[in-house]
Amino acid sequence: MSDDSNTKDRILAAARQEFYQKGLAGARMAAIGEAAGVNKAMLHYYFRTKQDLFEEVFISAFGQVIAPIPGILMGEGGLMDRISRLSAYYHDTLTQTPELPVFVMNALQAEGGGLLKRVLERAQIPLPQMLPVLMEKIRAELSEGPYREMDPREVFLNVVSMSVFPFMLKPFLMTLFSMEEADFRAFIDQRRETVPAFLRQALELPADHS
Amino acid sequence: MSDDSNTKDRILAAARQEFYQKGLAGARMAAIGEAAGVNKAMLHYYFRTKQDLFEEVFISAFGQVIAPIPGILMGEGGLMDRISRLSAYYHDTLTQTPELPVFVMNALQAEGGGLLKRVLERAQIPLPQMLPVLMEKIRAELSEGPYREMDPREVFLNVVSMSVFPFMLKPFLMTLFSMEEADFRAFIDQRRETVPAFLRQALELPADHS
DNA sequence: GTCTATATGTTGATAGAC
DNA sequence: GTCTATCAACATATAGAC
Secondary structure: OOOOOOOHHHHHHHHHHHHHHHHHHHHHHHHHHHHHHHHHHHHHHHOOOHHHHHHHHHHHHHHHHHHHHHHOOOOOHHHHHHHHHHHHHHHHHHOOOHHHHHHHHHHHHHHHHHHHHHHHHHHOOOHHHOOOOHHHHHHHHHHHEEEOOOOOOHHHHHHHHHHHHHHOOOOHHHHHHHOHHHHHHHHHHHHHHHHHHHHHHHHHHOOOOO | OOOOOOOOHHHHHHHHHHHHHHHHHHHOOOHHHHOOOOOHHHHHHHOOOOHHHHHHHHHHHHHHHHOOOHHHHOOOOOOHHHHHHHHHHHHHHHHHHOOHHHHHHHHHHHHHHHHHHHHHHOOHHHHHHHHHHHHHHHHHHHHHHOOOOOOOOHHHHHHHHHHHHHHOHHHHHHOOOOHHHHOOOOOHHHHHHHHHHHHHHHOOOOOOOO
């Protein structure tokens, strides 16, 4: 697939770096070419325009963020187990690529609704169709199991918020808490355990003492 | 202060709109001028360069996001009350300006650590000095009150994550959950109550039944 | 497929009249 | 303070040789 000896893939990898950090408007085709070890002209040979190259990168990033959701949340195990798996998935993905969420959300905010619609059509992403089913499943589990009453959309939202947002705050946290790279890593790593525990405490009813 | 009959303030207001949505690189000086009802040249008359104008806007946005934290979390009342007030503050601010967090975090990611350092020096923001005191206060309250053991930084992080991140997901949520503007508003408004409740359940120890 | 050279269009910024 | 006119500096994109 993404072979580094393949020119097209080297360009894509370089474009990812550049777009992730600078966004569509801030990215420079020359910088991408240089990082990929080829001339600017090659970028246009493989991907007609900057916009096209950008959307290729965006679709892949977008997929990384939302494609795994249905598989994880509709998969095996109890509700809390699946929630923990989703949280762990984001933790692992974003540990490797912490710039991902800011890139995606900034693109969505800057390029307007058109981008999202185009991407949902082009890339076959099952989430939009799955989501109502998913929410109904969670709603049913919440009302059966020993859980507090909650809007299933809010459960979903709280899980994602606590799992993803701290990575976006990385530059923030490092400055405010006087952290080095290793400190941040240690801090964020402990959340791999504490986030699911926190969610469990918030969602589960306390054991009956009678 | 920000008087609409004042040219400088009209420019600042227009710049905010433009920078919030498009970021530094994507924003156009011509667009800002047009929105402010003045010529491009005026922007340079009041704010020498695009970069200067941007940093003016960024500092104000950054302050809106973090300046109120010490006052709220060091203020009156119990821990849960102050946490609820912080959550409510973000809720109200971001209801009016949902683009704010993506703008701030994108700027931080794109412009690198230099921006943050410059801003913390220029704008007198007390948070960095206050934060250790704040964390120690929370730590003490957690160990005294009927709360679960937790890293106070994580408490802080979870509060902010659940309060802020959903606003960043606005375009996402509207598409995925098939919401109109009014639907989103209703959904996010209910969180003004449910988020503090969720946090309380996660943090407080269940009442003793004996 | 890959490069050099160049066309073409924007954009931030300034000079200077009013 | 505000405008018009203009400059200089990129940056994307293409043409064409190898």
